[in-house]
Structures are given as structure tokens and as C-alpha cells.
Amino acid sequence: METNIKSILNNYPEGSADSLIPMLQDIQEHDGFLSKEAVIEVGKYLKMPASKIFGVATFYNQFRFTPLGKNHIQVCRGTACHVLGSATVLEEIEKNIGVKSGQTSRDGIFSLEVVACIGACGLAPVIAINGNFHAKVTGESIKEILENYRNQE
Amino acid sequence: MSFLIEVNNKQIEARKGETILDALKRQGIHIPTLCHIKGSFPSGSCRMCVVENVKTDRLVTACSTPVEEGMKVLTHSPRVIESRKTIVELLLSNHPDDCLYCVRNKNCELQDLSEELQVRERRIKGVKNSNHLDRSSASIVRDPDKCILCGRCVRICEDVMGVACIDFINRGSQSVIGSAFNIGLNTSSCVNCGQCIMVCPTGALSEKSHFPELIAMLNNPEKTVVVQYAPSISVSLAEEFKLPAGLDINSLMNAALRKIGFKYVFDTTFTADLTIMEEAAELVERVKTGGTIPMITSCCPGWVKFAEEFYPEMLPNLSSCKSPQQMMGAVIKTYWAEKAGLKPENIYSVSIMPCTAKKFEAQREEMTNKGITDVDAVLTTRELGQLIRMFGIDINNIAPETADSPLGFRSSAGKLFGATGGVMEAAVRTAYNMLTGEELLRFKIEALRGLDGCKEASLDINGLIVNVAVVNGLANARILLDQVKKGKKNYHFIEVMACPGGCINGGGQHIGASEEAVKARMKALYDIDDKETIKVSHKNPEIIQIYKDFLGKPLGHKSHELLHTHYCKRDVLL
Numbered sequence: 001m002e003t004n005i006k007s008i009l010n011n012y013p014e015g016s017a018d019s020l021i022p023m024l025q026d027i028q029e030h031d032g033f034l035s036k037e038a039v040i041e042v043g044k045y046l047k048m049p050a051s052k053i054f055g056v057a058t059f060y061n062q063f064r065f066t067p068l069g070k071n072h073i074q075v076c077r078g079t080a081c082h083v084l085g086s087a088t089v090l091e092e093i094e095k096n097i098g099v100k101s102g103q104t105s106r107d108g109i110f111s112l113e114v115v116a117c118i119g120a121c122g123l124a125p126v127i128a129i130n131g132n133f134h135a136k137v138t139g140e141s142i143k144e145i146l147e148n149y150r151n152q153e
Numbered sequence: 154m155s156f157l158i159e160v161n162n163k164q165i166e167a168r169k170g171e172t173i174l175d176a177l178k179r180q181g182i183h184i185p186t187l188c189h190i191k192g193s194f195p196s197g198s199c200r201m202c203v204v205e206n207v208k209t210d211r212l213v214t215a216c217s218t219p220v221e222e223g224m225k226v227l228t229h230s231p232r233v234i235e236s237r238k239t240i241v242e243l244l245l246s247n248h249p250d251d252c253l254y255c256v257r258n259k260n261c262e263l264q265d266l267s268e269e270l271q272v273r274e275r276r277i278k279g280v281k282n283s284n285h286l287d288r289s290s291a292s293i294v295r296d297p298d299k300c301i302l303c304g305r306c307v308r309i310c311e312d313v314m315g316v317a318c319i320d321f322i323n324r325g326s327q328s329v330i331g332s333a334f335n336i337g338l339n340t341s342s343c344v345n346c347g348q349c350i351m352v353c354p355t356g357a358l359s360e361k362s363h364f365p366e367l368i369a370m371l372n373n374p375e376k377t378v379v380v381q382y383a384p385s386i387s388v389s390l391a392e393e394f395k396l397p398a399g400l401d402i403n404s405l406m407n408a409a410l411r412k413i414g415f416k417y418v419f420d421t422t423f424t425a426d427l428t429i430m431e432e433a434a435e436l437v438e439r440v441k442t443g444g445t446i447p448m449i450t451s452c453c454p455g456w457v458k459f460a461e462e463f464y465p466e467m468l469p470n471l472s473s474c475k476s477p478q479q480m481m482g483a484v485i486k487t488y489w490a491e492k493a494g495l496k497p498e499n500i501y502s503v504s505i506m507p508c509t510a511k512k513f514e515a516q517r518e519e520m521t522n523k524g525i526t527d528v529d530a531v532l533t534t535r536e537l538g539q540l541i542r543m544f545g546i547d548i549n550n551i552a553p554e555t556a557d558s559p560l561g562f563r564s565s566a567g568k569l570f571g572a573t574g575g576v577m578e579a580a581v582r583t584a585y586n587m588l589t590g591e592e593l594l595r596f597k598i599e600a601l602r603g604l605d606g607c608k609e610a611s612l613d614i615n616g617l618i619v620n621v622a623v624v625n626g627l628a629n630a631r632i633l634l635d636q637v638k639k640g641k642k643n644y645h646f647i648e649v650m651a652c653p654g655g656c657i658n659g660g661g662q663h664i665g666a667s668e669e670a671v672k673a674r675m676k677a678l679y680d681i682d683d684k685e686t687i688k689v690s691h692k693n694p695e696i697i698q699i700y701k702d703f704l705g706k707p708l709g710h711k712s713h714e715l716l717h718t719h720y721c722k723r724d725v726l727l
Contacts, residue, residue, distance in 0.1 A: 036334060036726070043727060049311075050333035050726045051341070055320035065334065 004030055005041045015045055024057055032068040061114075066104045069111035071149045074128040075101075078117030085138065086125040090114065092139045093127075096146050109150060158224040159207075167220040174202060174215040182228055185237060185266055187354055188303040189216040191668075193312060199303050201266070203236055204228045212236055238270040244301045245272065246279030248355075255299070255356040260664055262354035263301060284329055289337025291516050292345035292361055292509040297329045300357035306330065306349035313653055315628030316459065318342040318726075319349070330357075333726045342462050342725045344627070346455035346651045347509030347533075347660015360509045360661060363530040364540075370501040370529075371414040377495055380415040381481045381560075382406065382505040384422045385571030385656040386534055388677040389507060392663040392670060393538030394548050399673030401681065404553030406537075411554060413544045417493075419560040421504065424481040425567030425579070426690035427699070428452060431474045431716055432576075433583040433690075434707035436646055440619075445469045447622075447637065447644040450576050452476040454514035455651030455660075457720060459627050464634055465722035473717040475527075477570065478504050478511055479520050481560065482527025483715040488703045489560055503530045505537045507571070507659035510651065519718045533661025562695040565682040572675045573625035573655035574601035574608060577648040581612060581621070582689045589615050596688055602679070604654050604672065607633055609644075621646045626653040 008026045012019040020042070027038050034057055043050045057063040075090045094100055097110040104111040120126045123135035127142070134145055154169040160177065167176040172195065177184055188199035197217035204215045207225035212233065227233060244263060252258050284297035304321065307330060311317040318341040322331045332341035350358045370376050387403035396402070410418045436448050451457055451472045460467060475483065481504070486497035504511065514520065515528040532540065541548060555561065566582055569575030578598050585593045600610040601621070606629035609622040622644050624630045630649045636642040652659045657674040658666075687693060704711045 039333065040726065049317035049320075049342070051318055051320040051331075054333040054335075055322055058323045059321075060324075 005038050009041065009045045012045075015047075017046060017048065020046060020048070020053065020056060021060075024053075024063060028063060033064045033066055035065075035067075064102050064111075064113070066102070066111070067108075069104045070109050071129050072111050072113065073097075074113050074115045074118065076116075076118040076120070076124070076126050076128075077114050078121065078124075080121035081117075081125040084124045084136075088139045089125050089127065089137050089142055092142050093146070096143060110146070156220075156222040158220055158222070158226065160226045161228055167224075169220070171220055172216060173204060173213070173218050173220055173224075173226060176220050177204075177215065177228060184215050184228060185269065186216055187262065187266075187301065188305060190305050190308060190352060193308055196304060196308070199301075200240055201237060203233060205230050205233050234270065237266075238272060241266050241270055241272055242277045243279075245275070246277040247282050248301070249281060249298050256359045256362075257353075257356035257664075261356065287331075287337055288361065289339040290343060290345065290361065291339070291513040293338060293343070293347060293350065294359050294361050295331075295338060296357050296359075297331070298357075299355045300330055301355055302328055302330065303354060304330070305352040305354070306358060309348050309352050313626050313628055314344070314346055314348055314651065315626075315631040316342055316344055316346075318344075336726075340725060342727050344455040344458045344462070344651060345510035345513040345660075346627070348652060350509065350660055351658075351662070351664060360533050360536065361512060362536060363512075363532070364536070367503060367530050367532070367540075373501075376499055376501045377416050377493075378414065378501045378503060379417040379419065379485060380410050380503045380505065381419040381421045381424075381478070381485070382410075382537075383478065383507055383511075383571065383656060384425055384563075384568045384575075384678070385507045385659070385662075385674065386505050386537070388571065388674045389534055389657060389662050389666075390537060392666060393535065393541075396548075397673070398666065398670035399675075399677040401677050402548065404555065405548055405551055407556050408551045408554040409541050409546050409548060412546050412551070413540060415503070417557045418554075419481060419485065420556045420563050421477045421481050422563035422567040422570070423560050423693070423695060424477040424484065425452075425570040426564050426693045426696050427480050427484070427716065428474055428477050428570075429566060429576075429579045429583050429690035430696060430700070430707045431480075431712055432472050433580050433587055435472055435474065436580065436584050437587045438708065440617075440645060447647050448472055449646075450580075450648045451720075452570065452576060453510070453650050454508070455510040456627065456630065456649040458510070458513070458723065459630070459651065461720055461723040462725055462727060463631070467634065467638075468720045468722070471720055473719065475520070475716055475718050476511075476514060477567075478506060478531075479514065479527045479718070480716050482515070482520070483522065484560065484699070486522075486525055486527065487715060488699060492559070497525045501529050502527070503532065504528050505532050505534065507534050507656045507661045508652075509533060509660040511661070519720075522715070534659075534663060535661060538663070559695045559698065562693060564687045564690050564693045564696075565685040566688055566690045567693075568678055568681050571656045571678050572602075573604070573650050574598075574623040574648065575655065575678065576650075577601050577621055577623050577646065579690060580646070580648075581619075583691050584619075585614055586689065586691055588617070592689065596682075602675075604668075604675070606653070619646065620644045621648075623648045625650040625655050627651050 097105045099105050101114040127134050157164045158167045165180050184202045187201045188196050195217035197214040202215040203212040205227040206213050282298040287295040388401050391400040407418050449470045490497045512531040515531050520527045566579035601623050607624045612619045624633050658671045
């Protein structure tokens with residue numbers, strides 16, 4: 001993995017602080033998350049303390065610091081989904097897989113992310129698992145959906 | 154250039170380029186601040202210092218707004234006071250509000266503001282903070298619940314110390330201050346200097362206390378509890394009791410320590426002299442035999458950890474001498490224990506230090522000899538103040554006493570360790586003697602005194618030119634070391650102190666001291682040096698005695714075993 005980070009960094013030969021966010025985006029695109037090693041590498045490259053990089057990265061919702069699970073769940077918390085009960089859905093998912101948004105379950109099967117709007121308000125409340133949309137989910141129906149993914153193993 | 158501005162309907166003089174805050178301060182108008190650090194670039198984030206700009210009808214931050222000619226400002230209008238009060242009420246809305254249990258009770262800026270602005274009800278109710286208490290560090294406890302996010306610790310850590318181990322994490326109401334990946338301070342690049350504690354307005358940052366264990370030991374009949382105190386303590390403790398800054402209360406402190414129950418009272422300044430003997434000998438040896446130059450002092454544990462993290466390639470430059478605290482610890486449990494007929498394991502050795510990093514240093518594995526730790530507990534100046542109050546001792550009404558002998562007699566050179574440049578001056582005095590067999594004619598090296606961040610001097614020792622440098626504040630050390638690495642500067646000997654000003658302004662000192670107070674402490678140390686007759690470490694009779702009876706000679710076998718140590722690269726999140 002290390003060589004990959006180096007090759008990403010090499011795309012930013014000027015090594016200025018302005019490139020920090022694009023760099024982190026590239027790394028996340030490649031690895032699925034920002035590892036400690038990646039942050040250290042970026043810090044060395046930009047001569048920037050790890051605390052600063054972590055501070056910048058946590059400011060934005062887009063960065064995560066744990067690897068994605070086998071199944072990545074995106075829960076829409078946009079207005080339409082909210083009105084139709086996405087809070088209950090999110091709560092049920094958190095309870096079911098035992099992690100909060102931005103985390104990955106211990107068995108590595110699920111990871112959870114809250115997104116602002118998927119752009120499918122007609123299907124509200126909507127969630128996407130590995131890019132597949134599940135429409136009009138409820139606190140009840142989500143249990144079955146998660147069970148199906150779990151049984152795929 | 155100066156011009157007039159109108160403040161509260163009165164004309165006052167302001168200087169072009171200064172902030173409203175500075176102009177008001179000169180006129181004796183107090184404006185409350187939280188995020189402001191004197192001498193640091195303003196952040197203007199807390200909005201505590203807002204004043205009303207009459208012409209624009211806006212509230213502006215006094216700390217970051219420059220004065221303009223003809224400006225009209227109201228500093229305490231109803232609108233301003235309402236705004237400030239609301240800020241305090243908002244800060245209190247998620248604050249634990251547990252002042253009675255807080256380490257900073259009666260010495261808290263948030264508490265003061267709440268009182269000043271007459272906050273008398275819980276008008277705004279918020280969800281109380283609930284974050285993990287970080288007790289992972291050997292020196293510093295972080296309680297993010299009490300944090301008001303002023304960011305002073307973040308800025309001091311980056312700008313003054315050049316460490317930057319903490320920063321803001323997350324955003325908005327989720328914001329906290331923490332190290333990279335929000336893991337414990339112990340695995341971060343924190344050097345334990347405690348300057349963050351010195352600037353923290355609340356109890357979010359404090360030193361790790363060892364009170365319960367200490368009190369148990371004081372009451373354990375099997376243990377002999379002994380204490381040592383650093384050179385700077387006697388001139389800074391007074392402020393803990395509202396006595397004038399820089400007042401030397403050494404003899405009263407001796408008496409107070411005995412009243413608390415410490416059986417023997419030693420002066421770390423004695424081992425400062427011992428450090429000088431070893432360090433000067435090491436310098437002379439390095440210069441004569443072509444060893445690694447520049448040699449860099451190693452008595453500051455904040456600096457040592459900094460070097461281990463950021464400059465591992467320069468570790469061979471560090472003097473192998475332990476710090477005076479650790480030398481005293483080692484000498485107490487060997488030389489003195491033998492003299493006193495005590496088993497080292499039955500001695501509980503406490504030190505009083507102006508420093509939080511000393512707590513870390515005492516628990517370093519290199520500082521344990523055959524399972525016996527050199528020093529068992531470290532208290533800060535502040536904690537000694539608390540201890541004296543806890544034992545009901547009226548420092549104004551006790552009879553002075555002297556420290557115990559041996560290990561209690563010192564030269565005035567050792568005393569200089571408390572101020573930046575002091576180790577250098579003391580070392581030069583003894584190195585001169587070791588090289589020439591004579592004494593310096595003029596002891597004072599004016600160029601190495603004062604609060605400047607980086608000082609240098611060229612000394613002529615019988616034709617041998619010795620270049621020395623003194624830095625304080627680790628950000629300054631960074632600049633100097635980078636120049637040394639690039640070969641732009643050539644020195645023989647460098648003194649580094651982590652804290653700005655040295656130990657007199659250490660992270661364990663009285664909180665809220667002004668720059669004047671720090672200068673007064675410094676002056677007190679130099680006054681002692683002016684007044685006293687034994688001005689060089691090698692003439693301290695107890696030093697001569699310990700070499701005769703026990704150590705043999707500087708850099709000898711015994712010294713190497715007890716008084717010297719080694720360092721290694723540290724793998725931390727930089």
C-alpha cells in the first residue's frame with residue numbers, strides 16, 4: 001500500500017499545503033479511507049504535523065479513517081428522507097450492525113455512512129448498499145435487507 | 154505615527170498599526186479576552202473582546218482590529234456587555250459547571266468572566282460535554298469537557314514550542330481539541346512542557362497529580378520521604394501565596410517542607426553543580442578529542458523528547474549527562490542512602506520542579522537503576538503551593554531553616570540553571586577552569602542573559618575561541634538546529650530550554666504570571682549570583698567532597714553508571 005501513497009504524492013510535485021485536500025481525496029479514492037500511515041506519509045511530504053492533517057480531514061464529512069466494510073451502507077438524511085422517517089432507519093441500522101456513522105463493524109461486513117442527499121427523493125427514505133438503492137425502507141424492512149447481505153457470506 | 158481616537162466619548166492617543174486592544178490597555182481600560190495571547194497573531198475567534206464601533210454601528214473584535222484615525226469606540230455600552238455576557242452564558246451552557254471540584258477553582262478565566270459579567274442564572278441550557286478524560290500522559294491530564302475551544306493551547310504548541318501535537322478536530326458543535334487521530338497524548342509528539350496548561354483559561358489542561366500516593370508515603374513508617382527542589386522554585390513559589398514576584402523564600406520553603414513531613418530536604422541546585430562538573434568535563438573532552446560538536450545540553454526533558462522525535466540524527470550531540478533532578482535522585486539512593494544507613498527501596502524520593510516534563514522524565518525507563526527509580530514522585534511549583542496550604546502552613550509566619558547536608562549546599566552558578574542561558578554561564582565558568590586551571594576574571598556573560606529567544610556569544614579561552622548559543626522556546630531551537638544542520642552556524646556548545654525564558658517560566662509554575670513577574674524571577678536568580686561568594690560549581694565544598702568520597706572524578710566509572718544516560722529515536726505521530 002505504501003508505494004501507492006508515494007505514487008499519489010508524486011502527482012503533486014510542488015508539495016504545497018494547497019494540495020492537501022486533493023491529495024487526501026486521491027488517497028481515499030484509492031484506499032477507501034485515510035490510514036494512519038497515509039496521514040504520516042502526507043505529513044512528511046508536505047512537512048505538516050499529523051495533528052493539522054487530521055484536523056483538516058475531520059473538518060469535512062467526506063473523509064473516513066476506518067476501512068470500508070464488505071458492504072458499504074449509505075443512509076440518506078436529506079429533507080425528504082428525514083420527513084419520511086430516515087432517523088428511525090438510521091437508528092435501527094446502528095443498532096443492528098453495532099456501529100455509528102463513519103465506522104466499520106468489527107466483523108468487517110458492514111460500514112456505515114450518512115449522506116446529505118442521494119438525489120432519489122421519490123424513493124424516500126432511501127439507502128444505498130454498495131451503490132444499490134433500497135427504496136422506502138422502514139425500521140422493520142431494513143432488518144431483512146441487512147440480513148440478506150449478511151447471509152451472502 | 155500617532156493620532157487620536159474617541160473611546161467612551163473621550164479622546165485618547167493611538168499608534169498607527171496597533172490594535173484597539175493595545176491602545177485601550179495603555180489607557181488602563183480593561184477589555185476581557187479569551188482566545189488572545191499576548192505577542193501572538195490574533196485569532197479573533199472567541200468574540201469576548203468586542204467593542205462597539207459607533208461609526209459603522211458594528212461590534213468589532215478589539216484584539217484583531219487595527220485602530221483608525223477618528224475612530225469612535227464604546228467599550229462598555231449595554232450592547233457590548235450584553236454580547237459578552239451572552240458569550241459567557243453560551244460557553245457555560247455545555248460546560249460541566251463543577252467549579253468546586255475543579256483543579257482551577259479560584260484561578261479560572263471563565264469563572265472570573267462569569268463573575269465580572271454578573272451571570273446569575275442558567276439562562277441557556279445545552280447538552281453537557283461528554284468526552285474521554287485523557288490521562289494517558291505521564292505529565293498532562295486533558296479534560297476536553299472543560300475546554301472552551303479558545304485554541305490558545307493549539308497556538309502555543311505550534312508557534313512557541315514548534316511541536317503542534319494538538320489541533321482542532323471535527324467541526325461546529327462537534328469540535329474538540331486533540332492529538333492526531335484523537336488518541337492519547339502519550340503516543341503523540343507532545344513533549345510534556347506544559348505550556349498549554351499555562352495558557353489554558355479553564356481546567357481543561359492540568360498536571361498529573363501524585364498527591365494520594367505522596368500522602369500515603371508521608372504516613373508510612375517504613376518509608377523515609379525525602380525531597381529536592383529545583384533552582385527556580387525558591388524565586389517563584391512566593392507568587393502562590395500572593396507575595397511579590399521574584400521574592401526568594403528558600404529558607405521558608407525548607408521549613409514548610411519539613412513541617413509537611415519530608416524527613417530530609419535537599420537542593421537540586423547541588424546536583425546542578427554536579428551536572429556542570431560532568432557536562433563541562435564532557436565538553437572539554439569533546440573539544441580536545443574531536444568528539445561530536447556542537448554539544449547540546451540535556452537537562453531539559455521537554456527538549457530531550459523533542460530531539461528524540463524531531464532530530465534523532467542529532468542525539469549524539471546531546472550531552473549524556475542526566476538532568477540535575479535525576480542526578481539528585483541517583484545520588485540520594487546510593488551515596489546518601491549509604492551515609493544515612495538506609496535501604497534505597499525504603500526511600501521515597503520526591504522532587505519539586507517548575508516543570509511538567511519532569512514527571513515524564515522521572516518515569517523514563519533509563520532513569521531506573523536495578524529496579525530502583527531515581528525519583529519516585531514529581532510535584533510542580535503549583536502543587537507545592539497546594540500542599541503547603543493543605544497542611545495549614547502559614548508561610549508568612551514560620552522560622553527560616555536551611556537545607557540538609559550533604560546534598561543541600563550549592564554554588565550560585567547552579568542557581569542560574571533556572572533561567573535561560575544560566576546552564577551555559579555556569580558551564581563556561583567551570584570549563585574555563587578545567588581548560589586553563591585558572592578562574593574567569595569576569596563571570597557575567599551579558600550576551601547570554603535576558604528573555605530573547607536565541608542568544609549567542611564567542612568566548613576566548615586562552616586563545617581557544619568557543620562559540621556558544623542559547624535558545625529557549627522549542628520553535629527557536631528548531632530554527633537554530635536547522636541552521637546548524639545546514640552548516641550555516643558553527644557552535645561548540647548549545648543550551649536548549651523548552652520553555653520561553655527557561656525554568657522560571659516552566660509549565661509547572663504559577664498560572665497567570667505576567668512577563669514582569671518572569672523577569673523578576675530571573676533578576677532574583679542573578680541577584681543571588683551577584684551577592685554570593687561561591688560562584689562556580691567546582692568550588693562547592695560538597696561537590697569536592699562527593700568526588701573525593703564517592704564518585705572519583707568527572708566522567709569516571711561511577712559517574713557513568715549513575716549520572717549519565719542515553720537517548721533513542723522515538724516513534725510517535727509527528
